[in-house]
Amino acid sequence: MSHGKIREDKTCLNCGHTVEERFCPHCGQENIEPKQPFHYLFTHFIEDFTHYDGQFWKTIKYLLFNPGKLTKEYLAGKRQLYVAPVKLYIFISFITFLVPALIPKAHESEKAEKISHIERTEKIEEQKEATNKILDEFQKKGLFSKETVSNAKKIADSIQIKDSVQEKSVLNDGDVFEKTFSDNTTFMDAHNLKEYDSLYAKDEGFFHTLSRPMAKKVFELKESGFTKAQIKEKYIETILHTIPKALFVYLPIFAFFLWIFHNKKRWWYFDHGIFTLHYFSFLLLSTLIYIVINRIGNLLPDYTIFTLLFSLINVALFFYISLYFFIAHYRTYESKKRVSIVKGSILFIINFIGLLIMLIILMYISLIMLH
Structure with a gap:
């Protein structure tokens, strides 16, 4: 119930009818002073949704734990006891996506680790190339035989592959979407929109009509640096x-x-x-x-x-x-x-x-x- 101060004047400010009690019997407006303390804005907002008399919480209780109860009550004409259906839907829509925010x-640290996975993979490849160059130089100078260099490269490759696998193990099963939208993103085997159009130039079917806007958006986001x-x-x-x-x-x-x-x-x-x-x-x-x-x-x-x-x-x-x-x-x-x-x-x-x-x-x- 509102805590606004009631006016001494019994004339309704909205319709001009006489107000004997708190609410006008003609239009229903509350006969309170039009100017209120600043905090009234917030308390009035809360009251509108929760109705401290229990209307809101009673509605939520029945909605969750008594299927069909609200509908039966509303259709029977008992409408002042509960929040109106449209108002209820709008309010729940609001809190449903406000509260999670x-x-x-x-797992923010894990996300950062997953994002940097590509960078670590690139470093592994760079190290691999550097190692191969050094081994090739040793072979040219006659320090190692061709067979020794070949075996050394295989050993180095196995170590780097093991490292790469361990890095990939950080990614869990829920990261399929993230893998798809990685820096090396491909959409239907294409790495960019030009390549996509080239691969599916002859396909003018319904599926291609739907998929091309998706491909375009994927590559736009990739190029934008997301x-x-x-x-x-x-x-x-x-x-x-x-x-x-x-x-x-x-x-x-x-x-x-x-x-x-x-x-x-x-x-x-x-x-x-x-x-x-x-x-x-x-x-x-x-x-x-x-x-x-x-x-x-x-x-x-x-x-x-x-x-x-x-x-x-x-x-x-x-x-x-x-x-x-x-x-x-x-x-x-x-x-x-x-x-x-x-x-x-x-x-x-x-x-x-x-x-x-x-x-x-x-x-x-x-x-x-x-x-």
Whole structure:
């Protein structure tokens, strides 16, 4: 509840009607002094979202742990007790990609080590060439026989190869993307856009039409001096910031499929829209929980117990997210269990494919829009 000072004048500043208590009965505006202390800006902002009476936290609790509850309550007309669906979605979208930015990323030293891997490889090659030159000089001067020089080169090569393998072992399995976007980047066997066009000049198919903008962007980033780590970070950040927009675009499609599979007289398209807003808000909040859990996991020591614990949490979260839709669907639409399971399964598969296609399009656009 707001802590703004109430005006002595009972005339509403907004509509001119008489205000007997705190809020105008005609327009709903709070009859408080228009000028407030500076801190009021911040406290009012927090109150708008959290409503110290518990509205916000009650909404979040039901959203996470009581699938379908918010939708049923809202459609039943109980709308002052909870945050409005659109406002909830926008707010969760905001915090989902604000909070992770506040959590420090781990393994910065490892990233630096991986980035410098190419430089160390180049030094190994330089050392190899220098060693071979010295051995060749010794052979010319008659200090070593040809056979001795050949054996020495083999021994030197084996040592350098071993060194190189050890350097590469620093890269873990999650660095496939970074290897692709290294300083020696190739895209479909091409090292630059000119070479790419030369290799695929005769290919005018649909795949080439889609892949050329990707190749162009990859080589532009390479020529601009971006490191593989920077490109990876920018790419993931772009995808994460675009997910709420993509879900919002897909929202009416999701609601449309719900409308097709349910009684048109009992359930309006509006009702399906409310269900979809709540469900997508849950998906975004789950995404936030997943990111935060894994960021925290990366900050902890690399012990087996921690790895096992966070793996179990991720598996549990995955299954809960998968089951959430079926539970929410059953509770909201109140159909028989078998009917609900069949409809829910069909809808889940259709929308899973739809969201997957949306994600692929999102990844494609995110790559070609990097700058």
